Amino acid sequence: MLFRRTTAALAVAALALTGCATRQQINAPAPPPAADFPVEVSVPGGSTGLKLEKRPERIISLNPSSTEVLYAVGAGKQVVAVDDQSTFPAEAPKTTLSGFKPNLEAIANHKPDLVVASNDLDNLVAGLAQLKIQVLLVPPAKTLEDAFTQAEVVGKATGHAADGTALAKRMRTDIDKIVSDTRKPARPLTYFHELDNSLYSVSSKTFIGNIYSRFGLTNITDEADKSGSGYPQISAEHLVKSNPDLIFLADTKCCGQSAQTVGARPGWQSVNAVKNGGVIALDDDIASRWGPRVVDLVRTVSSAVSAAAAK
Template sequence: MLTAAVAATALLLGGCAGGTDEPAATAPSGSAAYPVTAGGVTLERRPERIVSLAPTATEMLFAIGAGPQVTAVDDQSTYPADAPKSELSGFKPNAEAIAAKNPDLVVLSDDLNKIVDQLTKLKIPVLLAPAAKTLDDTYRQIDELGALTGNGDEAAALTERMRTQIDKIVKSVPARSAPLSYYYELDPTLYSVTSSTFIGSIFSMFGLKNVADPADPDGAKSGYPQLSPEALIKANPDLIFLADTNCCKQSPATVKARTGWSAITAVQKDQIVALDDDIASRWGPRVVDLVQSVADSVAKVPS
């Protein structure tokens, strides 16, 4: 089971194993003029040996057509399947091991062990792409990666496609006279997310009420509070979303078997949604799939 710190770190680094069979992106155009500056990084030439130590960044790179430029990814980058997975760790980054890959660009989601300073001293360019707080952060990171890798047109097309798809999905769900409430589970010890997080912002687009918000009203827990069983049962959410199906083997069946949970509306009405951990914990192109899962779940609840 994940502690609060581990749960938050897992989200920052992009989640655990899993994925879907979305087709790979097209080849890069390589048409950008260098030097290029984006995300605080300046590159004198198009990078051809990119190392990604963040699963979300890996997904973004392949989605914009920069896959052929990626020579190594971290051990948690499980998507796409043909990403060149290595022994490198994003949780415990090692500067010497990274440098041994001879990268001309390293992409990270978090500056653990002060790895950015270590790589900078080795004159290795580093783009820090932290966990997104909003969809705009996602679009910005995709655009930055597009600019740095010479795939600006592909990146722009991807973000436009994502915006269009998400807008269409959200508008397809009819408005309700009263908002539905939901509980989003990170692990079986009842760590959750509030509306102030990236995940929370996705659910807010559908006008859903987050039962975890009262557990972290001032943000002291960084939007990742742990709920008590008593508080959760009292909150009585209409929907339960499980983001711990892969990591922790949770399912509608395991939730229904929990003591006292039979009193919860979501349990009584079979409104428990099993999500793919990876898609639910990453803020890259497949966030469209998460939005669709939420839309489908909300639409199934009788008005």
């Protein structure tokens, strides 16, 4: 559980559709000519003015969200290794490389010409610079707009600028339509997003919280985030008293949680979400990443809100 909280914090703040849309994203067009290079890219909060003289042909991804974006923009054939947390798509060359404890020697053994990472942990950028390996830092997205921007930047940096722009546009358009088409409840709904069964959660200031805010949902953990970390831990008493209308479980894989296990927790039987079928099981991976499958998460939230509004 500690690992999950650390993963979430690094991946989202300090924290991909198994249907047709995802397949369309992965099966992107062939790469453009090398004449598009050199290019210079910058990412808000990450790499600034990174100049790539030629299209990278041996890319390593050290975070799952970037792995998904790389494949979604059509750069999958250029990826030679991904970190141990990258589980999608299935064809990604998963290794024992770690994005949390980067091993410079192990990274260099893959002979990359570009490494994509979300954090400059253990002086990763400077260490790889000494080995003449460039690093594109794409930090954890804080908003949906951050995720769209990163899709564009990754596309440009890998020689797939048009595909990156198209992916960002598609994500934005799909999400806006899903939110717009969602049935509106008669009153504002409250929610709890569970990171693990020790009741760590996310506040509205996180990337995940930003998604829920698009639907006008009120987060019951915001007042408990005294430190401002974005990842408060609440008590069972606080949850029962707050009586959320919806409970989203992002710990179905790691911790085996479900509507049944939640309903069996002492005192939780009286919570509206439990009584009214408002406990929603999420895919842990999709619920912790800011890549193209965030559209799946938005669609799941939409379904939950619409179902609650119909009652």
